[in-house]
Amino acid sequence: MALLQLSEPGQSPDPHSRRLAVGIDLGTTHSLVAALRHGHVESLGDDEGRVLLPSIVRYREDGRVDIGPAAQAAQADDPEHTIASVKRLMGRKLADLPDAGKLPYRLVDGAGMVHIETPQGAKSPVEVSAQILATLRQRAEDSFDSDLFGAVITVPAYFDDAQRQATKDAAELAGLKVLRLINEPTAAALAYGLDNGSEGLYLIYDLGGGTFDVSLLRLSRGVFEVVATGGDSALGGDDFDRALSSWALARSGLAAETPRDKQAVLSAARTAKEALTDAGATELRAALSAGALQVSVDRESFDAATRPLVERTIGVMRKVLRDARIDKDDVQGVVLVGGATRMPSVRAAVRAHFGRPPLINLDPDQVVALGAAIQANALAGNSRDGELLLLDVIPLSLGLETMGGLVERIIERNTTIPVAKAQEFTTFKDGQTAMAIHVVQGERELVSDCRSLARFELRGIPPMTAGAARIRVTFQVDADGLLSVAAREVTSGVEAAVVVKPSYGLSDGDVARMLQEGFHTAEDDLRARALREAQVDAERLALATRSALAGDGDLLSPDERAGIEQHLAALDAARQGNDAGAVRNALDALADSTEAFAAARMNRSIRSALTGRRVEEV
Amino acid sequence: MKIDDDDFTLFALPRRFEIDTGALAQRWRDLQAEVHPDRFAAEGAAAQRVAMQWAVRVNEAYRRLKDPLMRATYLCELAGHPLDPHDNHAMPPKFLARQMAWHEALNDAESTDAVHALDVEVAGLLQQLRADVQVDIDQRRDAAAAVPKLRQWMFLARLREEIDRRLEALEN
Numbered sequence: 001m002a003l004l005q006l007s008e009p010g011q012s013p014d015p016h017s018r019r020l021a022v023g024i025d026l027g028t029t030h031s032l033v034a035a036l037r038h039g040h041v042e043s044l045g046d047d048e049g050r051v052l053l054p055s056i057v058r059y060r061e062d063g064r065v066d067i068g069p070a071a072q073a074a075q076a077d078d079p080e081h082t083i084a085s086v087k088r089l090m091g092r093k094l095a096d097l098p099d100a101g102k103l104p105y106r107l108v109d110g111a112g113m114v115h116i117e118t119p120q121g122a123k124s125p126v127e128v129s130a131q132i133l134a135t136l137r138q139r140a141e142d143s144f145d146s147d148l149f150g151a152v153i154t155v156p157a158y159f160d161d162a163q164r165q166a167t168k169d170a171a172e173l174a175g176l177k178v179l180r181l182i183n184e185p186t187a188a189a190l191a192y193g194l195d196n197g198s199e200g201l202y203l204i205y206d207l208g209g210g211t212f213d214v215s216l217l218r219l220s221r222g223v224f225e226v227v228a229t230g231g232d233s234a235l236g237g238d239d240f241d242r243a244l245s246s247w248a249l250a251r252s253g254l255a256a257e258t259p260r261d262k263q264a265v266l267s268a269a270r271t272a273k274e275a276l277t278d279a280g281a282t283e284l285r286a287a288l289s290a291g292a293l294q295v296s297v298d299r300e301s302f303d304a305a306t307r308p309l310v311e312r313t314i315g316v317m318r319k320v321l322r323d324a325r326i327d328k329d330d331v332q333g334v335v336l337v338g339g340a341t342r343m344p345s346v347r348a349a350v351r352a353h354f355g356r357p358p359l360i361n362l363d364p365d366q367v368v369a370l371g372a373a374i375q376a377n378a379l380a381g382n383s384r385d386g387e388l389l390l391l392d393v394i395p396l397s398l399g400l401e402t403m404g405g406l407v408e409r410i411i412e413r414n415t416t417i418p419v420a421k422a423q424e425f426t427t428f429k430d431g432q433t434a435m436a437i438h439v440v441q442g443e444r445e446l447v448s449d450c451r452s453l454a455r456f457e458l459r460g461i462p463p464m465t466a467g468a469a470r471i472r473v474t475f476q477v478d479a480d481g482l483l484s485v486a487a488r489e490v491t492s493g494v495e496a497a498v499v500v501k502p503s504y505g506l507s508d509g510d511v512a513r514m515l516q517e518g519f520h521t522a523e524d525d526l527r528a529r530a531l532r533e534a535q536v537d538a539e540r541l542a543l544a545t546r547s548a549l550a551g552d553g554d555l556l557s558p559d560e561r562a563g564i565e566q567h568l569a570a571l572d573a574a575r576q577g578n579d580a581g582a583v584r585n586a587l588d589a590l591a592d593s594t595e596a597f598a599a600a601r602m603n604r605s606i607r608s609a610l611t612g613r614r615v616e617e618v
Numbered sequence: 619m620k621i622d623d624d625d626f627t628l629f630a631l632p633r634r635f636e637i638d639t640g641a642l643a644q645r646w647r648d649l650q651a652e653v654h655p656d657r658f659a660a661e662g663a664a665a666q667r668v669a670m671q672w673a674v675r676v677n678e679a680y681r682r683l684k685d686p687l688m689r690a691t692y693l694c695e696l697a698g699h700p701l702d703p704h705d706n707h708a709m710p711p712k713f714l715a716r717q718m719a720w721h722e723a724l725n726d727a728e729s730t731d732a733v734h735a736l737d738v739e740v741a742g743l744l745q746q747l748r749a750d751v752q753v754d755i756d757q758r759r760d761a762a763a764a765v766p767k768l769r770q771w772m773f774l775a776r777l778r779e780e781i782d783r784r785l786e787a788l789e790n
Contacts, residue, residue, distance in 0.1 A: 220644075479656060
């Protein structure tokens with residue numbers, strides 16, 4: 001058989017072997033990595049068996065960097081340089097952070113986003129996150145004693161493009177190939193769906209440290225369809241701490257005067273909140289500059305102080321259901337995700353709203369990473385046909401600026417991706433030869449309330465009277481959620497296009513500089529890695545092409561077949577050498593030469609799939 | 619099955635206004651299960667590109683067939699009676715007068731009850747229009763007759779969105 005000649009002994013890895021792909025939950029308070037092992041998905045522990053890595057990074061005077069538990073231990077002694085909850089700073093400018101003054105670090109506006117002053121210079125949130133991701137990458141590679149092919153990383157559903165891009169940049173900096181960013185609630189649903197083999201509509205209630213997300217998913221024969229997402233990006237477990245600390249201060253008559261006092265009350269409130277998960281009452285204690293704060297708090301007082309917050313989450317949930325035009329009785333199950341859903345009041349409220357207890361059999365701290373690992377395995381090409389398909393949606397609407405600073409929405413939020421949509425615009429002045437295209441993201445009517453994603457110009461429009469030009473603007477979002485926008489004047493054919501890389505992210509140059517600044521990846525390592533990756537890709541494409549030729553070769557004319565065989569032979573030759581660029585070129589050439597063949601095979605497969613089903617139905 | 623087949627052919631559904639929405643949704647998932655780019659994760663860029671085009675096409679058709687107004691408009695277009703959404707001249711004067719009255723009622727409404735009352739009235743009219751369009755397209759096979767009704771339907775659908783926004787504002 002033709003396929004056997006592919007694997008020469010001692011050559012690159014067996015193409016049948018699994019690619020190691022992991023799921024990473026890069027969380028506000030802690031992060032973790034999960035992978036499939038022996039057909040089961042599991043979280044990976046460090047050498048002491050700890051699964052949760054505190055998302056804390058400390059930059060020391062001596063040039064060393066502590067990550068995770070070591071950094072957490074130093075938090076009280078060195079708060080200025082021990083960075084926690086960096087996720088809140090991702091893709092944000094100082095102006096986006098009203099509470100910046102309450103943080104113990106010094107923040108400055110830097111390239112693309114806010115930076116944090118440390119003894120090792122100003123660090124961007126991307127670099128800090130990269131330290132956490134690199135630690136998890138190392139953990140995974142040690143666990144399997146193998147190079148990592150790639151990772152699916154989770155983000156809150158309400159992360160906008162700038163925050164998503166920052167997350168991708170951090171992964172690149174950590175030497176991780178991002179297979180996909182997926183939304184945290186969606187990942188949780190994947191974990192539950194595959195675990196229980198469930199069917200039907202599921203609502204995911206995800207209350208994290210700083211954000212609240214709701215997602216509605218329909219599960220059907222291995223297809224996970226995201227029906228709707230919604231949430232409140234400024235509502236989380238931390239707000240419960242704040243509510244409780246205000247309550248305690250009011251009750252004691254003491255005031256938190258200094259930033260240190262505020263931090264102390266908040267920590268005490270958090271401890272009390274956590275204690276109240278199991279106990280009916282506890283003591284809230286903190287040493288303040290005005291004296292010792294000590295207040296007894298029982299669950300009833302806590303619930304009363306935080307009831308408005310719980311009600312807000314229920315309101316958001318109701319709105320998501322209403323927008324999707326779905327009755328709550330049609331929801332088959334409610335999944336709770338996020339440490340904050342351990343609060344009994346949250347569980348009771350969800351139970352009261354749906355008239356049935358929520359699903360909590362998977363650890364809310366781990367469920368997101370577990371789901372991400374399942375999707376990573378599928379995207380690495382490891383899973384067998386029909387096992388899992390995720391049909392995701394865009395979380396925020398995409399549109400254009402029109403006259404008067406108004407937004408014309410082109411693609412509505414909750415639209416399933418991939419998607420392409422076009423709309424026609426016209427000129428508003430006689431003889432106008434150029435048009436500015438401003439791409440924005442958000443739900444508000446005014447451009448100033450939305451986030452700017454990109455600007456470009458269409459030039460060379462032939463002079464016409466106002467309103468005569470027909471400018472067709474096309475938005476396309478691919479399966480990765482990447483947006484590209486093209487504008488074309490229909491009568492003359494002039495066109496311009498842009499692939500949107502948000503202005504808040506880092507430029508490719510910034511990433512290259514940070515990589516060069518020695519992110520523990522020496523240049524030789526990078527080159528060797530690039531060659532190995534290209535060789536593995538080459539082997540897989542050669543294998544896929546040969547099996548396609550064997551199965552559907554009759555779709556090709558002898559000439560077409562000879563052309564593909566020639567490119568195959570060239571690729572085989574290139575991957576014997578050690579020039580990564582040459583392998584890539586041969587890969588691209590083979591891919592291009594099989595484009596028409598791929599289309600023909602796709603048509604055949606669809607036709608046969610549909611015909612098969614129709615026979616079944618008859 | 620070709621990528622430029624019409625939506626009904628693509629979804630193997632009869633070219634009718636009244637369709638089985640359950641079958642439509644299932645067909646959509648089945649089609650995506652065949653064409654989605656993630657299904658070809660192990661294959662090359664060429665397969666990915668083709669899959670992406672198909673997946674976009676399938677989603678476009680699904681969106682159009684799922685929404686009754688878009689589906690009816692599309693059926694008229696297939697029958698040679700495309701609808702220009704900006705052409706309001708054909709609107710009967712009586713309907714135009716009612717439009718103004720509804721807008722005034724919506725602007726003046728101070729309570730959710732008042733807005734709800736308006737919503738019920740509009741919903742009733744929409745239901746009637748939908749039934750009429752169904753008869754025009756499926757039974758009388760007269761797409762041209764459905765076109766002016768679709769214009770009214772479009773207007774009422776937009777009005778309903780405004781009502782929803784107003785309700786939301788009043789509730790907050």
